[in-house]
Amino acid sequence: MVGYATISKKPIYVFAHDFTVRGGSLGELQGKKIASMMDLAAKTKVPIVGLNESAGARIQEGVTALDGYGQIFYRNVKYSGVIPQISIILGPNAGGAVYSPALTDFIIMVKDISQMYITGPKVIEAITKETVSAEDLGGTYMHAVVNGNCHFLATNEQEAFQITAKLLTFINTTTMSNELTARDYCNSLHELVPSESGKTYDVIPIIETIVDDGSFLEVHKYFAKNIVVGFASLLGKTIGIVSNQPKHMAGGIDSNASDKAARFIRFCDCFNIPIITLEDVTGFYPGIRYEKEGIIRHGAKLVYAFAEATVPKITVILRKAYGGAFVAMNSKALGADLLYAWPSAEIAVMGPEGASSVFKTDKKDNETRTNLPNNSTSPYYAAAKGMVDDIIDPRETRIKLIQSFIMLEQKNETAPIRKHGNIPL
Structure with missing residues:
Protein backbone atom coordinates (compact mmCIF):
# COMPACT_ATOMS: atom_id res chain seq x y z
CA MET A 1 0.00 0.00 0.00
CA PHE A 170 12.46 19.08 13.33
CA ILE A 171 13.27 18.12 9.76
CA ASN A 172 10.98 20.88 8.48
CA THR A 173 13.11 23.73 9.83
CA THR A 174 11.75 27.13 10.74
CA THR A 175 13.21 30.62 10.93
CA MET A 176 14.84 31.75 14.15
CA SER A 177 13.31 34.63 16.08
CA ASN A 178 15.79 37.31 17.13
CA GLU A 179 13.99 38.45 20.28
CA LEU A 180 15.93 37.56 23.42
CA THR A 181 14.16 37.34 26.79
CA ALA A 182 15.10 36.94 30.43
CA ARG A 183 14.66 33.16 30.00
CA ASP A 184 17.70 33.12 27.73
CA TYR A 185 19.97 33.97 30.69
CA CYS A 186 20.61 30.63 32.44
CA ASN A 187 21.40 31.49 36.05
CA SER A 188 22.05 27.97 37.30
CA LEU A 189 23.75 26.44 34.24
CA HIS A 190 27.27 26.61 35.68
CA GLU A 191 26.10 24.68 38.76
CA LEU A 192 25.28 21.60 36.66
CA VAL A 193 28.94 20.90 35.83
CA PRO A 194 31.25 19.93 38.73
CA SER A 195 34.44 21.98 38.85
CA GLU A 196 36.46 18.83 39.62
CA SER A 197 37.46 17.28 36.30
CA GLY A 198 37.16 13.73 37.65
CA LYS A 199 33.53 13.99 38.79
CA THR A 200 30.80 12.61 36.57
CA TYR A 201 27.52 14.35 35.74
CA ASP A 202 24.61 14.06 33.34
CA VAL A 203 24.83 16.37 30.32
CA ILE A 204 21.11 16.05 29.44
CA PRO A 205 19.96 18.76 31.94
CA ILE A 206 22.55 21.10 30.43
CA ILE A 207 21.20 20.50 26.94
CA GLU A 208 17.63 20.98 28.14
CA THR A 209 18.58 24.25 29.84
CA ILE A 210 20.23 25.66 26.73
CA VAL A 211 17.56 24.73 24.16
CA ASP A 212 13.90 25.76 24.00
CA ASP A 213 11.82 24.27 26.80
CA GLY A 214 10.79 20.67 26.17
CA SER A 215 12.20 20.61 22.65
CA PHE A 216 15.06 18.10 22.95
CA LEU A 217 14.51 14.80 21.10
CA GLU A 218 17.37 12.38 21.74
CA VAL A 219 18.38 10.07 18.89
CA HIS A 220 20.03 6.67 19.49
CA LYS A 221 19.28 7.06 23.20
CA TYR A 222 20.18 3.50 24.22
CA PHE A 223 23.22 2.98 22.01
CA ALA A 224 26.75 4.30 22.71
CA LYS A 225 25.57 6.26 25.74
CA ASN A 226 28.94 7.99 26.13
CA ILE A 227 27.88 10.41 23.40
CA VAL A 228 24.53 12.19 23.05
CA VAL A 229 22.97 13.28 19.77
CA GLY A 230 19.55 14.70 19.04
CA PHE A 231 17.37 17.47 17.71
CA ALA A 232 16.10 20.54 19.53
CA SER A 233 15.00 24.08 18.77
CA LEU A 234 16.64 27.38 19.64
CA LEU A 235 14.20 30.30 19.48
CA GLY A 236 12.07 28.09 17.26
CA LYS A 237 14.77 27.01 14.79
CA THR A 238 15.83 23.38 14.49
CA ILE A 239 19.38 22.55 15.57
CA GLY A 240 21.35 19.34 15.97
CA ILE A 241 23.10 18.58 19.26
CA VAL A 242 26.29 16.51 19.60
CA SER A 243 27.61 16.17 23.14
CA ASN A 244 29.93 14.03 25.19
CA GLN A 245 28.20 12.32 28.12
CA PRO A 246 30.49 12.25 31.21
CA LYS A 247 27.92 10.05 32.95
CA HIS A 248 29.03 7.13 30.77
CA MET A 249 32.67 6.13 30.19
CA ALA A 250 33.70 9.61 31.41
CA GLY A 251 32.55 10.97 28.06
CA GLY A 252 35.39 9.25 26.23
CA ILE A 253 34.90 8.33 22.57
CA ASP A 254 34.92 4.73 21.37
CA SER A 255 34.09 3.16 18.00
CA ASN A 256 30.32 3.05 18.49
CA ALA A 257 30.20 6.65 19.71
CA SER A 258 32.19 7.75 16.66
CA ASP A 259 29.80 5.97 14.28
CA LYS A 260 26.73 7.29 16.09
CA ALA A 261 27.85 10.92 16.04
CA ALA A 262 29.25 10.84 12.50
CA ARG A 263 26.01 9.56 11.01
CA PHE A 264 23.96 12.16 12.88
CA ILE A 265 26.28 15.00 11.82
CA ARG A 266 26.02 13.95 8.19
CA PHE A 267 22.22 13.88 8.38
CA CYS A 268 22.16 17.41 9.78
CA ASP A 269 24.50 18.58 7.05
CA CYS A 270 22.34 16.96 4.34
CA PHE A 271 19.29 18.91 5.42
CA ASN A 272 20.93 22.20 6.44
CA ILE A 273 20.42 21.80 10.18
CA PRO A 274 22.99 23.82 12.24
CA ILE A 275 25.03 21.88 14.79
CA ILE A 276 25.95 22.67 18.40
CA THR A 277 28.75 20.61 19.95
CA LEU A 278 29.00 20.48 23.75
CA GLU A 279 32.40 19.15 24.69
CA ASP A 280 33.68 17.47 27.82
CA VAL A 281 35.90 14.68 26.57
CA THR A 282 38.76 12.70 28.09
CA GLY A 283 39.91 11.51 24.67
CA PHE A 284 39.52 8.53 22.37
CA TYR A 285 39.45 5.35 24.45
CA PRO A 286 42.87 3.66 24.68
CA GLY A 287 43.53 -0.04 25.06
CA ILE A 288 44.05 -3.29 23.19
CA ARG A 289 40.29 -3.93 22.90
CA TYR A 290 39.62 -0.61 21.20
CA GLU A 291 42.57 -0.93 18.85
CA LYS A 292 41.29 -4.36 17.80
CA GLU A 293 37.85 -2.86 17.19
CA GLY A 294 39.40 -0.35 14.82
CA ILE A 295 39.13 2.82 16.89
CA ILE A 296 41.39 4.59 14.39
CA ARG A 297 39.07 3.87 11.46
CA HIS A 298 35.91 4.57 13.43
CA GLY A 299 37.29 7.71 15.05
CA ALA A 300 38.26 8.97 11.62
CA LYS A 301 34.56 8.90 10.68
CA LEU A 302 33.86 11.51 13.36
CA VAL A 303 36.68 13.71 12.10
CA TYR A 304 35.49 13.28 8.52
CA ALA A 305 31.87 14.14 9.33
CA PHE A 306 32.66 17.37 11.17
CA ALA A 307 35.24 18.47 8.60
CA GLU A 308 32.85 17.72 5.73
CA ALA A 309 29.83 19.55 7.18
CA THR A 310 29.20 23.04 5.78
CA VAL A 311 26.22 24.02 7.96
CA PRO A 312 26.74 26.54 10.80
CA LYS A 313 28.80 24.75 13.47
CA ILE A 314 29.42 26.04 17.00
CA THR A 315 31.32 24.30 19.80
CA VAL A 316 31.20 25.02 23.54
CA ILE A 317 33.87 23.42 25.75
CA LEU A 318 32.21 22.82 29.12
CA ARG A 319 35.12 21.28 31.01
CA LYS A 320 37.72 18.90 29.50
CA ALA A 321 38.99 18.80 25.93
CA TYR A 322 41.90 16.37 25.75
CA GLY A 323 43.97 14.95 22.93
CA GLY A 324 42.83 14.12 19.44
CA ALA A 325 39.24 14.16 20.73
CA PHE A 326 39.56 17.95 21.18
CA VAL A 327 40.29 18.20 17.47
CA ALA A 328 37.65 15.64 16.47
CA MET A 329 34.82 17.31 18.42
CA ASN A 330 34.36 20.15 15.93
CA SER A 331 37.48 22.20 16.61
CA LYS A 332 38.36 25.37 14.73
CA ALA A 333 40.86 23.32 12.75
CA LEU A 334 38.00 21.15 11.44
CA GLY A 335 35.93 24.14 10.39
CA ALA A 336 33.96 25.19 13.46
CA ASP A 337 32.60 28.67 12.77
CA LEU A 338 32.82 29.62 16.42
CA LEU A 339 34.34 27.88 19.43
CA TYR A 340 33.54 29.03 22.94
CA ALA A 341 34.91 27.78 26.26
CA TRP A 342 33.80 28.18 29.83
CA PRO A 343 36.46 29.73 32.12
CA SER A 344 37.03 26.41 33.94
CA ALA A 345 37.71 24.50 30.71
CA GLU A 346 40.92 22.50 30.28
CA ILE A 347 42.42 22.02 26.82
CA ALA A 348 45.45 19.77 26.60
CA VAL A 349 47.20 17.06 24.58
CA MET A 350 46.26 14.57 27.30
CA GLY A 351 44.90 14.42 30.83
CA PRO A 352 47.08 14.71 33.96
CA GLU A 353 47.44 10.94 34.44
CA GLY A 354 48.62 10.36 30.89
CA ALA A 355 50.98 13.33 31.01
CA SER A 356 52.57 12.17 34.26
CA SER A 357 53.39 8.81 32.67
CA VAL A 358 55.09 10.51 29.73
CA PHE A 359 57.15 13.04 31.66
CA LYS A 360 59.34 10.97 33.98
CA THR A 361 60.99 12.29 37.10
CA ASP A 362 64.69 13.02 36.53
CA LYS A 363 66.54 10.87 39.09
CA LYS A 364 69.53 13.22 39.09
CA ASP A 365 67.79 16.38 40.30
CA ASN A 366 64.48 14.76 41.35
CA GLU A 367 62.45 17.31 39.37
CA THR A 368 59.73 16.65 36.82
CA ARG A 369 60.64 18.15 33.46
CA THR A 370 57.57 18.82 31.38
CA ASN A 371 58.83 21.61 29.13
CA LEU A 372 55.23 22.87 28.93
CA PRO A 373 54.31 26.59 28.90
CA ASN A 374 52.73 27.97 32.04
CA ASN A 375 48.92 27.65 32.05
CA SER A 376 49.08 25.60 28.85
CA THR A 377 45.80 23.85 29.70
CA SER A 378 43.96 27.12 30.29
CA PRO A 379 41.30 28.15 27.73
CA TYR A 380 42.88 31.60 27.77
CA TYR A 381 46.09 30.09 26.41
CA ALA A 382 44.13 28.41 23.59
CA ALA A 383 42.28 31.68 22.97
CA ALA A 384 45.56 33.54 22.69
CA LYS A 385 46.62 31.03 20.03
CA GLY A 386 43.39 31.53 18.08
CA MET A 387 41.90 28.09 18.80
CA VAL A 388 39.11 29.51 21.00
CA ASP A 389 37.06 32.50 19.92
CA ASP A 390 35.83 33.62 23.33
CA ILE A 391 35.75 32.64 26.99
CA ILE A 392 32.12 33.00 28.02
CA ASP A 393 30.15 33.14 31.26
CA PRO A 394 28.31 29.77 31.47
CA ARG A 395 25.11 31.62 32.33
CA GLU A 396 25.26 33.37 28.95
CA THR A 397 25.71 30.19 26.90
CA ARG A 398 22.19 30.16 25.42
CA ILE A 399 22.36 33.88 24.60
CA LYS A 400 25.75 33.47 22.90
CA LEU A 401 24.49 30.52 20.85
CA ILE A 402 21.37 32.40 19.76
CA GLN A 403 23.35 35.47 18.77
CA SER A 404 25.90 33.34 16.95
CA PHE A 405 23.34 31.42 14.91
CA ILE A 406 21.59 34.64 13.95
CA MET A 407 24.96 35.92 12.76
CA LEU A 408 25.59 32.67 10.83
CA GLU A 409 22.10 32.39 9.35
CA GLN A 410 23.27 33.47 5.90
CA LYS A 411 26.36 31.26 5.91
CA ASN A 412 27.05 29.90 2.45
CA GLU A 413 29.99 27.51 2.31
CA THR A 414 30.45 25.18 -0.63
CA ALA A 415 32.51 22.02 -0.73
CA PRO A 416 35.13 21.40 -3.45
CA ILE A 417 33.68 20.13 -6.71
CA ARG A 418 33.99 16.34 -6.73
CA LYS A 419 31.88 13.27 -7.27
CA HIS A 420 31.94 12.46 -3.55
CA GLY A 421 34.44 11.96 -0.77
CA ASN A 422 35.56 8.57 0.54
CA ILE A 423 34.59 8.39 4.22
CA PRO A 424 36.52 5.64 6.11
CA LEU A 425 33.69 3.11 6.42
Missing part, protein backbone atom coordinates in the same frame (compact mmCIF):
# COMPACT_ATOMS: atom_id res chain seq x y z
CA VAL A 2 1.30 3.46 -0.90
CA GLY A 3 -0.19 6.90 -0.38
CA TYR A 4 0.07 10.58 0.47
CA ALA A 5 -0.79 12.17 3.82
CA THR A 6 -0.01 15.05 6.16
CA ILE A 7 1.46 15.12 9.67
CA SER A 8 1.08 18.41 11.53
CA LYS A 9 -0.01 19.94 8.21
CA LYS A 10 3.27 18.84 6.60
CA PRO A 11 3.07 16.46 3.59
CA ILE A 12 4.57 12.96 3.58
CA TYR A 13 4.53 9.96 1.29
CA VAL A 14 3.90 6.64 3.02
CA PHE A 15 3.99 2.96 2.15
CA ALA A 16 3.09 -0.09 4.20
CA HIS A 17 3.57 -3.84 3.99
CA ASP A 18 0.38 -5.73 4.87
CA PHE A 19 1.42 -8.75 6.95
CA THR A 20 -2.06 -10.27 6.57
CA VAL A 21 -1.42 -10.73 2.83
CA ARG A 22 1.25 -13.40 2.21
CA GLY A 23 3.17 -12.34 5.29
CA GLY A 24 3.74 -8.89 3.84
CA SER A 25 6.25 -10.38 1.42
CA LEU A 26 7.31 -8.20 -1.50
CA GLY A 27 6.84 -9.18 -5.12
CA GLU A 28 7.86 -7.58 -8.40
CA LEU A 29 4.83 -5.31 -8.76
CA GLN A 30 4.89 -4.18 -5.12
CA GLY A 31 8.55 -3.22 -5.56
CA LYS A 32 7.77 -1.17 -8.66
CA LYS A 33 4.82 0.46 -6.92
CA ILE A 34 6.91 1.60 -3.95
CA ALA A 35 9.76 2.69 -6.24
CA SER A 36 7.37 4.83 -8.28
CA MET A 37 6.12 6.50 -5.10
CA MET A 38 9.71 7.20 -4.00
CA ASP A 39 10.42 8.88 -7.35
CA LEU A 40 7.40 11.12 -6.85
CA ALA A 41 8.47 11.98 -3.30
CA ALA A 42 11.91 12.98 -4.58
CA LYS A 43 10.43 15.20 -7.30
CA THR A 44 8.31 17.03 -4.73
CA LYS A 45 10.97 17.05 -1.96
CA VAL A 46 8.61 15.36 0.51
CA PRO A 47 9.72 12.93 3.29
CA ILE A 48 8.97 9.20 3.05
CA VAL A 49 7.68 7.09 5.94
CA GLY A 50 7.68 3.30 5.59
CA LEU A 51 5.60 0.96 7.79
CA ASN A 52 7.49 -2.31 7.78
CA GLU A 53 6.15 -5.77 8.66
CA SER A 54 7.36 -8.18 6.02
CA ALA A 55 8.80 -11.66 5.56
CA GLY A 56 11.04 -10.32 2.79
CA ALA A 57 11.08 -11.22 -0.91
CA ARG A 58 8.21 -13.40 -2.15
CA ILE A 59 9.80 -16.81 -2.68
CA GLN A 60 7.18 -17.89 -5.23
CA GLU A 61 8.21 -15.08 -7.61
CA GLY A 62 11.89 -15.90 -7.48
CA VAL A 63 14.41 -13.47 -8.88
CA THR A 64 11.79 -10.91 -9.96
CA ALA A 65 10.93 -10.34 -6.30
CA LEU A 66 14.59 -9.74 -5.55
CA ASP A 67 14.67 -7.21 -8.37
CA GLY A 68 11.73 -5.46 -6.69
CA TYR A 69 13.84 -4.95 -3.57
CA GLY A 70 16.75 -3.84 -5.74
CA GLN A 71 14.55 -1.08 -7.17
CA ILE A 72 13.78 0.12 -3.63
CA PHE A 73 17.40 -0.12 -2.42
CA TYR A 74 18.57 1.90 -5.40
CA ARG A 75 16.16 4.71 -4.54
CA ASN A 76 16.99 4.56 -0.83
CA VAL A 77 20.55 5.39 -1.82
CA LYS A 78 19.77 7.75 -4.71
CA TYR A 79 17.50 9.94 -2.57
CA SER A 80 19.62 9.78 0.59
CA GLY A 81 20.30 13.38 1.59
CA VAL A 82 17.66 14.57 -0.88
CA ILE A 83 14.54 13.69 1.12
CA PRO A 84 14.28 12.38 4.70
CA GLN A 85 13.46 8.66 4.90
CA ILE A 86 11.97 7.13 8.07
CA SER A 87 11.28 3.44 8.76
CA ILE A 88 8.83 2.25 11.42
CA ILE A 89 9.18 -1.44 12.30
CA LEU A 90 5.78 -2.81 13.33
CA GLY A 91 6.42 -6.55 13.48
CA PRO A 92 8.87 -9.23 12.29
CA ASN A 93 10.99 -8.31 9.26
CA ALA A 94 13.49 -10.43 7.37
CA GLY A 95 15.75 -10.29 4.32
CA GLY A 96 15.21 -7.32 2.04
CA ALA A 97 12.66 -5.93 4.49
CA VAL A 98 15.53 -5.05 6.85
CA TYR A 99 18.08 -3.87 4.30
CA SER A 100 15.82 -1.11 3.03
CA PRO A 101 15.23 0.34 6.53
CA ALA A 102 18.99 0.11 7.16
CA LEU A 103 19.48 2.46 4.21
CA THR A 104 17.02 5.04 5.54
CA ASP A 105 17.81 7.91 7.91
CA PHE A 106 15.97 6.73 11.02
CA ILE A 107 14.55 3.42 12.26
CA ILE A 108 11.81 3.40 14.91
CA MET A 109 11.04 0.12 16.68
CA VAL A 110 8.30 -0.90 19.12
CA LYS A 111 9.16 -2.84 22.23
CA ASP A 112 8.09 -6.51 22.27
CA ILE A 113 6.68 -6.54 18.71
CA SER A 114 9.42 -5.25 16.38
CA GLN A 115 12.04 -7.66 15.02
CA MET A 116 14.67 -7.42 12.29
CA TYR A 117 17.00 -10.17 11.07
CA ILE A 118 18.53 -11.26 7.78
CA THR A 119 17.26 -14.81 8.26
CA GLY A 120 14.83 -16.05 10.91
CA PRO A 121 15.53 -18.48 13.77
CA LYS A 122 14.29 -21.54 11.84
CA VAL A 123 16.61 -20.90 8.89
CA ILE A 124 19.56 -20.28 11.21
CA GLU A 125 18.88 -23.55 13.05
CA ALA A 126 18.70 -25.45 9.77
CA ILE A 127 21.94 -24.00 8.41
CA THR A 128 24.16 -23.44 11.45
CA LYS A 129 22.44 -25.73 14.01
CA GLU A 130 22.23 -22.72 16.38
CA THR A 131 19.05 -22.28 18.42
CA VAL A 132 17.89 -18.75 19.19
CA SER A 133 14.58 -16.99 19.81
CA ALA A 134 13.32 -14.34 17.41
CA GLU A 135 13.56 -11.72 20.16
CA ASP A 136 17.15 -12.56 21.06
CA LEU A 137 18.11 -12.66 17.39
CA GLY A 138 16.51 -9.43 16.23
CA GLY A 139 14.44 -7.85 18.97
CA THR A 140 14.53 -4.29 20.22
CA TYR A 141 17.27 -4.83 22.82
CA MET A 142 19.57 -6.21 20.14
CA HIS A 143 19.00 -3.26 17.79
CA ALA A 144 18.54 -0.38 20.24
CA VAL A 145 21.31 -1.25 22.71
CA VAL A 146 23.76 -3.74 21.19
CA ASN A 147 24.25 -2.94 17.50
CA GLY A 148 22.66 0.50 17.13
CA ASN A 149 20.42 -0.21 14.13
CA CYS A 150 17.43 1.29 15.99
CA HIS A 151 17.38 5.08 16.51
CA PHE A 152 14.15 5.35 18.53
CA LEU A 153 12.47 2.79 20.80
CA ALA A 154 8.73 3.16 21.50
CA THR A 155 6.68 1.34 24.11
CA ASN A 156 3.72 0.93 21.73
CA GLU A 157 2.67 1.72 18.17
CA GLN A 158 0.98 5.00 19.14
CA GLU A 159 4.22 6.28 20.67
CA ALA A 160 6.09 5.24 17.52
CA PHE A 161 3.77 7.42 15.46
CA GLN A 162 4.18 10.30 17.93
CA ILE A 163 7.97 10.05 17.65
CA THR A 164 7.66 10.11 13.87
CA ALA A 165 5.52 13.25 14.02
CA LYS A 166 7.95 15.04 16.34
CA LEU A 167 10.92 13.99 14.23
CA LEU A 168 9.28 15.40 11.11
CA THR A 169 8.70 18.75 12.82
